[in-house]
Amino acid sequence: MWIDYIKLKNFRQYKDEKITFAPPEKDKNFTVLQGANGSGKTNLVNAITWCLYGEELRSDKKYEGLPIYNTAAFEELELGEKCEVEVEIQMIEASGHKMLLTRSQEFRKLEQLSASSDKSTFTMMRLLGREWTNVIDPSYVLSRLIPKSIERYFFFDGERLDDYFKKATGEDIKEAVFDVSQLNLLEKMIEHLTKMKSKYFSECKGLSPLAEELRQKLQIRQRSLKEGMEQLGTSKKERDEAEEKEEEYSRKLKAASISDIRKLEEDRSQLEKDMRTLEDQIESYESEKLDLLVAFHPLVVLHEPLFSIKELISKRTEAGDIPPDYKRNFLEKLLEKRRCICGTDLSKEDEHRKQIRKAMEDCDAISDISAELITTNAKVSSMLDDLRHFQPKRIKLGKMINDLRKRRETKNRQMREIAEKIGQCDVDQIRFWDSKRLEWKGVRDEKISEIARMELKISETKNEISATEEALKKEMRKQKEYEERLEKLNFCDKSLNAARRVKDEIMANVREEVEDRTRKEFFDLIWKKETYRDVTIDDNYNVSVMHQSGRHARGTLSAGERQVLALAFMAALNSVSGFDVPIIIDTPLARLSSEPKKNIAMNLPNYLKGKQVTLLVTEEEYTREVRERLANRVGREHLISFKETGIGNLAKVVPL
């Protein structure tokens, strides 16, 4: 890709200029723009970077802080009028397609030195056939053609070139090589793929599939269910068989009236039970009767004397002897108190006291006994009352015992009758059948229990299978994700290894190529060909210039020699570059004395053949000798004339 022309309108000192450039395909691939210091050479590079990236990337102290519009043109405006700044670059791609890049910005005049502006607009048009077509996203397309990050390796300031090898470290040089060769893209891709791989690895770890384990569990449970179902089937068959057998023996027993026999047996068994109950009851009642007799025996024996005592006391009571008129202790208290309850004074030994003493003597004889008799009478009466209950109780118990004995006798008789009836049957055969029936009944009952247990177990197993299937489904989903992640992880890994391999191989090639090309360009440009033996770039991109004596000479290179080394390195960068971009060197020979300048110029025609090269030079640089040396390679030659006016500077570009 090369620059066909640049049109500048109201940009800095360029009011309305068009500069055409030599195409690279012919031998005359050099364009020289000669101008004095301050004439606008650096601002021409700035015009290019402003057009491409919207900013000036080269500092020009003379114009620092000043607006980009042409002050002379701005001065001519009336207040409120607009001044349009526009830089248009026509480039031609290697394929021959034309491309027009235009950036413009309007400034409205507010006051003498004040302006307002909108943001600049950038357009890109491509000539397809005879039609100019607008590129939809010009900044994006430009970023793929001439990324801003690499422009400094194509549009560079020659005056600062020798500084480059004064300051540049191996890291700086490596960065430059990586930038222009786009190894940085591979580096970034490797960095991102490594992160993606790490991400997938973490995700895989997080998913950690249990599906296989669950699948095995499910298989075990399904096998267990199958076996359980088979066992259940067997048990059901066995149960049915047992039922059939039971039924068979039952039928035999029925045919042999076994039901009656069993009834008799059952009756006998019941009778035996009843007999045991009756015996217990009889024993209990007899014991109760004995207790009753023991308890009432003394009363029964003493019945007659007790009755007599009762009668005697009754007679004495009827005679009025019992109870006595006074109690002796009552009369004694009256005497002690010396006053009767009627109020009579008894303090004197008079008739009243005498009468009381007499009464005391009368009651002495019987009074104590009669009091005892009253108590005794009550006790005797109670005993005789109790004795009245004895007989009915005894009779009742006797009756109950008799009844029970009769019932026992009846049961005994019934048992004898049953034994007689059973004795008339073929008991052994029936017993055998019955035992077989019972045996099969036992088997059937056992099988029924077994089936119930099995059905419970089967139900549990089915639930477990259902839960395991659900868990497996979930796990399968996770496993699917896991497998997808694993696939991505493997893909990342393969891509990463491939990218590393490509990068390592290219890195080795690029370093070697940069080294070879720098060496070649250095020895093509340098005039002291016998002084230096070699130029090398090691694996860490440290550049060394080897003196014939074998010492490292980079630190002792003169400014001109450093300039040559830098030019050689820039050419080498260009050769490994992935970008097809023209080269513009601002003041390449400015710092050189006449001899090295002449020497460089002598070899410069061999520099960057096939590439469009533009040199922005001062008259001092572009001496007659230099011009003569370059003459065969220069396709275009312009002079930037410069005029200072009271209202701003103006540059004019004319053929030299």
Next chain:
Amino acid sequence: MSETVNKRIIDKIKNSDLDDSIKEFLRTMLLVELRNIEIGEPRYTDEYEAIINKYVTGRRGK
């Protein structure tokens, strides 16, 4: 339009003995990185994820 990624890299990938899908993937990712570097796009994960998905699915389909 001009080559957008260094031909040297593209050729190296093209002439390697890698799977075609890996070659294509690397070329695609180089263009993604080229765009990301130039327009300062720091969020690469979603784009990588989408492209890796596309390639992995594509490989699965073969």
